[in-house]
Amino acid sequence: MNLDPNQVTTYANTFINVLIDYSPKLISAFVILFVGLYAVRLINRFIRRVMIKRNLEPTLTNFLADLLLWVLRVILFVSFISKLGIETSSFVAILGAMGLAVGLSLQGSLSNFAGGMLIILFKPIKVGDFIEAQGVSGTVNEIQIFVTKLITTNNQTIFIPNGSLSNGNIINYSMEQIRRADLTIAISYATNIKEAIEIIKVVLKSNPKVLQTPAADVSVKNLTDSAIQIAVRPWATNEDFWTMYAETLQNCKEAFDEAGIRIQPFVTESSYTHKSLE
Structure with missing residues (x-):
């Protein structure tokens, strides 16, 4: 294939003119x-510092900062392609269609995402809390x-989906x-019931981990076939609870x-019946 030098020159001049006009x-x-990009990083750092100074939850701080970062990046990218002269309306429509498709395919994940947002915003739990759920x-x-x-408590790691956690009971x-x-x-x-109750009350008063206010309750709980059950209900701070629990049983x-x-x-019903038959 033979190239015409004049035609090559024309194409080159046209390309140079377009480049000059488009540069x-x-x-x-x-x-x-x-x-x-530099401004987005500065804004993100500034927002993080403000939220940290306001003592927001670390999880909420990281999430909002990351969300803001990606929103600013998307806005910056749309501004970039718009400045290049590319029509943005069709691009935005494509993003919307992609977002709808992804949303439909990730319904479970979106439910967990919404649950995470509810937990972070309404704070039924926070990092460091001891809870029971699911x-x-x-x-x-x-x-x-x-x-x-x-x-x-035995150092195992459990991951609970936030959708189930936010829709269920949490203790x-x-x-x-x-x-x-x-x-x-x-x-x-x-056993003399009054004597036993007084001994338990003395034990509770002598334990500094047992709170005196509110006062502990010691009373007869139930009369079974084999024993008198006494309910012992002492109060303690969360830090001292399990130590107080164990010490109360041991000291009693x-x-x-x-x-x-x-x-x-403890006597089960079957063993008690068997003993009576003998």
């Missing part, structure tokens, strides 16, 4: 792009956008500053041993 738009578009319990380690991460043991223990101590029918057992009071062992 201001090209230069200004890239200036907007680079300056915009049949599991543990300390909230991280509230992500789609899942909430729990660490159990938050850490929301209040103090917590009540519900203990049951069974004694034999040969030791005090009963000194007083000669026998704690009635």
Whole structure:
């Protein structure tokens, strides 16, 4: 194929003329792009600092900052292609169609996303709370956008989808500053009930981890076929709860041993019936 030198020259001149005419738009578009990227980073850092100073939740701070970052990037990209002379209306329509398709295919994920937003905004739980939900319990380690991460007492990691978490029952043991223990101590029918109750009250008063206000409740809970059940309900701070729980049981057992009071062992209905038949 033979090329005509005059035709090549014409094409080259046309290309140079178009480049010269288009170069201001090209230069200004890239200036907007680079300056915009730098400005977006500055704005994002500034917003993060403001939210941190306002003591917002770390999860909410990170999410809002990341969301703002991507929104500004999309606006910057649309401005960039618009400056190049590309029609943006069709581009926006394509983005909308893509967003609808992605939304329909990720309905479950969107439900978890909405649940995460509800948890972050209304704060039924926060990082560090000990909760029980969806049949599991543990300390909230991280509230992500789609899942909430729990660490159990035996150091296992559990991820709960935020959609299920936000729509189900949540027991938050850490929301209040103090917590009540519900203990049951069974004694034999040969025991003096008043004496046993007084011993338990002395044990509770001698434990500094048991709060005196509100006062602990010690009363007869139930009379079973094999034992008298005494309800022991002391209060403690969340920090001292489990230590107080264990110490109360141990101290009551030791005090009963000194007083000669026998704690009635648990007797099942089948074993009790079998013993009676013998």
